[in-house]
Amino acid sequence: MDRYDAIIIGAGHNGLVCAAYLAKNGQRVLVLEAAATAGGLGASREFHPGFRASIAHSVSHFSQAIADDLQLASFGFDPASDPIPTIGLGLDGNHIVIDGTKLLGAGSDDVAAYGRYCKSMHRFADVLKPFWLKTMPRIGSANFADLAAFGNIGLKLRRLGRKDMQEFLRVASLPARDLMDENFENEILKATLSWDGLLGAKMAPRSPNSAVLALLYRLSGEARGAHAIAAGGVNALISSLRGAAEAAGVRLRYNADVARILISESGDGLSATGVELRNGERVEADRVISSADPKTTFVNLVGVQYLDIGFTNRIRRLRCDGYVAKLHLALSELPLFDGLQQPDGRLIIAPDMDAIEFAFDDAKYGESPKNPVMEIVLPSLHDPSVAPDGQHVLSAHVMYVPLKLQGGWTDAARDQMCERTIDIIARYAPRIREQITGQEFLTPADIERQYRVTGGHWHHTEFAVDQMLMMRPTYGAAQYQTPVPGLFLCGAGSHPGGDLVGGAGHNAAQVILG
Amino acid sequence: MNSADPYAGERLKLSPFHPRQRELNIRDAWSAWNGYKFADYYYDAEYEYFCVRNTCGTYDICPMQKYEIRGNDAEAMLNRMVTRDVKKIKVNRVAYCVWCTDEGRMIDDGTIFRLANDRFMLTCGSPCNAWLEKSAFGFDEVQVADITDRLAALSLQGPTSFAVLQAMGLAGTESAKPFDILTLPFHDDTLMVSRTGFTGDLGYELWIKPDLALRLWDELYAAGGDYGIQPYGEAATNMARLEAAFIMPAMEFNEALRTVNFEHDQTPFELNLGWLVDFKKPHFSGRRALLEEKRRGPKYTLTKLDIEGNKPADGSYIYSNRRCTQEVGYVTSAMWSPAVKANIALAMIETKYLQGELWVEIYYEKELRQYSRVVKCTQKQKPFWTPARARATPPPNY
Numbered sequence: 073m074d075r076y077d078a079i080i081i082g083a084g085h086n087g088l089v090c091a092a093y094l095a096k097n098g099q100r101v102l103v104l105e106a107a108a109t110a111g112g113l114g115a116s117r118e119f120h121p122g123f124r125a126s127i128a129h130s131v132s133h134f135s136q137a138i139a140d141d142l143q144l145a146s147f148g149f150d151p152a153s154d155p156i157p158t159i160g161l162g163l164d165g166n167h168i169v170i171d172g173t174k175l176l177g178a179g180s181d182d183v184a185a186y187g188r189y190c191k192s193m194h195r196f197a198d199v200l201k202p203f204w205l206k207t208m209p210r211i212g213s214a215n216f217a218d219l220a221a222f223g224n225i226g227l228k229l230r231r232l233g234r235k236d237m238q239e240f241l242r243v244a245s246l247p248a249r250d251l252m253d254e255n256f257e258n259e260i261l262k263a264t265l266s267w268d269g270l271l272g273a274k275m276a277p278r279s280p281n282s283a284v285l286a287l288l289y290r291l292s293g294e295a296r297g298a299h300a301i302a303a304g305g306v307n308a309l310i311s312s313l314r315g316a317a318e319a320a321g322v323r324l325r326y327n328a329d330v331a332r333i334l335i336s337e338s339g340d341g342l343s344a345t346g347v348e349l350r351n352g353e354r355v356e357a358d359r360v361i362s363s364a365d366p367k368t369t370f371v372n373l374v375g376v377q378y379l380d381i382g383f384t385n386r387i388r389r390l391r392c393d394g395y396v397a398k399l400h401l402a403l404s405e406l407p408l409f410d411g412l413q414q415p416d417g418r419l420i421i422a423p424d425m426d427a428i429e430f431a432f433d434d435a436k437y438g439e440s441p442k443n444p445v446m447e448i449v450l451p452s453l454h455d456p457s458v459a460p461d462g463q464h465v466l467s468a469h470v471m472y473v474p475l476k477l478q479g480g481w482t483d484a485a486r487d488q489m490c491e492r493t494i495d496i497i498a499r500y501a502p503r504i505r506e507q508i509t510g511q512e513f514l515t516p517a518d519i520e521r522q523y524r525v526t527g528g529h530w531h532h533t534e535f536a537v538d539q540m541l542m543m544r545p546t547y548g549a550a551q552y553q554t555p556v557p558g559l560f561l562c563g564a565g566s567h568p569g570g571d572l573v574g575g576a577g578h579n580a581a582q583v584i585l586g
Numbered sequence: 587m588n589s590a591d592p593y594a595g596e597r598l599k600l601s602p603f604h605p606r607q608r609e610l611n612i613r614d615a616w617s618a619w620n621g622y623k624f625a626d627y628y629y630d631a632e633y634e635y636f637c638v639r640n641t642c643g644t645y646d647i648c649p650m651q652k653y654e655i656r657g658n659d660a661e662a663m664l665n666r667m668v669t670r671d672v673k674k675i676k677v678n679r680v681a682y683c684v685w686c687t688d689e690g691r692m693i694d695d696g697t698i699f700r701l702a703n704d705r706f707m708l709t710c711g712s713p714c715n716a717w718l719e720k721s722a723f724g725f726d727e728v729q730v731a732d733i734t735d736r737l738a739a740l741s742l743q744g745p746t747s748f749a750v751l752q753a754m755g756l757a758g759t760e761s762a763k764p765f766d767i768l769t770l771p772f773h774d775d776t777l778m779v780s781r782t783g784f785t786g787d788l789g790y791e792l793w794i795k796p797d798l799a800l801r802l803w804d805e806l807y808a809a810g811g812d813y814g815i816q817p818y819g820e821a822a823t824n825m826a827r828l829e830a831a832f833i834m835p836a837m838e839f840n841e842a843l844r845t846v847n848f849e850h851d852q853t854p855f856e857l858n859l860g861w862l863v864d865f866k867k868p869h870f871s872g873r874r875a876l877l878e879e880k881r882r883g884p885k886y887t888l889t890k891l892d893i894e895g896n897k898p899a900d901g902s903y904i905y906s907n908r909r910c911t912q913e914v915g916y917v918t919s920a921m922w923s924p925a926v927k928a929n930i931a932l933a934m935i936e937t938k939y940l941q942g943e944l945w946v947e948i949y950y951e952k953e954l955r956q957y958s959r960v961v962k963c964t965q966k967q968k969p970f971w972t973p974a975r976a977r978a979t980p981p982p983n984y
Binding site: 337338341342375376377382384385388548555 | 667
């Protein structure tokens, strides 16, 4: 039987990043992927004959440093591609276009305010910036590196100066609603700017304490919050990571569904020694690295009998309920949105912040939203291979669609939500219905089942202040090591977590390589 | 209910033995334990203590929390929760156990009764529902039920306790070893007898359905009349358990889940309960922290003290010298022990000072005047009260 230095569970982007780093440093690495292809939530798959889509549809801050280290450019991915604009759609064709620090379609007061807003937000975001590719310090540790890391946060804060530091501490815990109301007049602008603090989360503009922090956190990435779709789309990122991993010597196995992590028990305690697949096959390794979400990893794959009770309870209460559904439309031609020459960008449908709040209100009580809000992208504009010639794919993140719908998700409930979503798109793109040749609507429950991620949550666990930084996923496992010797985490449930970043995979590899 | 009692939900619950105990509690000395009306003493604490040491007494343990844990995963679930190896507990045996937080701080102590391969009863002093629920999460085949109100229990303790059971005609008790469980027929039902207790002496605990509780009481007292049977309360229990050097919550240890201040709770090693921590088990909750604690050595150690003089050292500080310049610990429980004829105490003492002299500063009152004296303490290795009959099988039939 082959013996490996490391087995990585899951060939999502973090698993591939971690695998590539380890293999480049001479380790024998096996990646086991339950699905038939690599990519996880970034994997593209056919949803209608000839049409492909992935759950993730844009890349906002994949690390340039990782791309350089792994030479992803030579495998077909360039993270430095031009950012795409974010467009807040208006019913009358009066859209708001946000292109980096440029703002079009808003009044002159808002344009001036936006300049000031960008400046201060980026200044604040820089405080968080050094942490993307760093292992978080342990709370209560007297270790020099840990203390230095905390010191660095304090120093960064202090360097803002007294006034900005006070403002940072005020703003970081503000609901998005207050921040936007303080700064802007235009309702579509406010809704669109708050979007990135809310995307993927169980939060709405009025939710306290987390939305602005999450927004700042995204802005602190290397791309300063700008979304981009590289040539080749998300698919190019995944295939380049796969290429880099394989070139480094990583062995990838598909349809290899890990049933449990093997734990050896002895008088010296426990250690992870390998995995057992669903078909009963066992593979051994010196260490096991899981890119599965924390609940799946600890509760299902390890088993609570190997974990302390308090730790298990912290994993159990991680908030992992997804609130984003996915709509994929196969279109016979390029859809036309009123007042937009080319639907090239991230199109946000959220007429005002109340619209977002009301959609969330429905979902938080277990109902599907009567007027969903959403983010639309046309991946086929960047990667022609996802649709037949001249035809297109529309991909939409639809919020807020609850994981736990009252009465449960039935085909009828899913169809109703899908039709409701298309109706709303049709308000902005009136001819859309005649262009549809195929469609797919994935509720969080569908995503949970099909992509094996607890709650169907793309960030694996909610991005909230109590589940971020050195608390992600929880103390005791926030430095990629886990309480079980030989078992590590490298997925989105670990810092910096969420989105297509690669930070968790990179940081885990650094910890393992020492 | 016809008479609407506005405080109905607030009133103390009555134990199934209450009708008889009420008659005998001639001082009306009631307090409460886990929501039950509960006797501090019935007539006189010292008198009841002497009954426990010289004849026998009954102590109502209905308010003690009892949980039934059953299912194919019950053993695994308990084994991960407590520090002892539950696999080693045979059917019809009882084991004293402690359970800890992830940090190795003691949540509570209690006893595990193994009633079948897949069925256990856990008893403990404080409600443990929330921790049990957390402990059971993730195990597919385990059910935890709070059976406190469904099982009446009476502790029968003292040198004549065995004789009383014999006089009642309970066959089989003669062969029950300490920590054995017997299930005996009792009026078309069953009576469970365990050779367990909290006095350090010969004794049993009797477990029965609540509707048979009074019948059990009556038969016990009918048989026990010639053997000096007497109900005893919390006060006498506390004296007896201190002589046996058993720990009490809120005295020797502060339950970890109710502790706010950092490390104002205790580890099993600090409480001299390291023998309950089985590191041969590959995993249990708190193992990593306790391994580290064992390596480092406990900061404090619960110590048995024989103190000069006869003034109980309640609440006193311990010093490393007569001049009391270096404080090294504090007394957790103290009394003049009539049975041992010694001034005894349990004290938490910083481990590093155990090698040197120990002095205690005792404050006492005489007719409204306060006095203090500093006296020397001698460490004891064994419990103060350990009669051979507590371990003898068959036990003596006085």
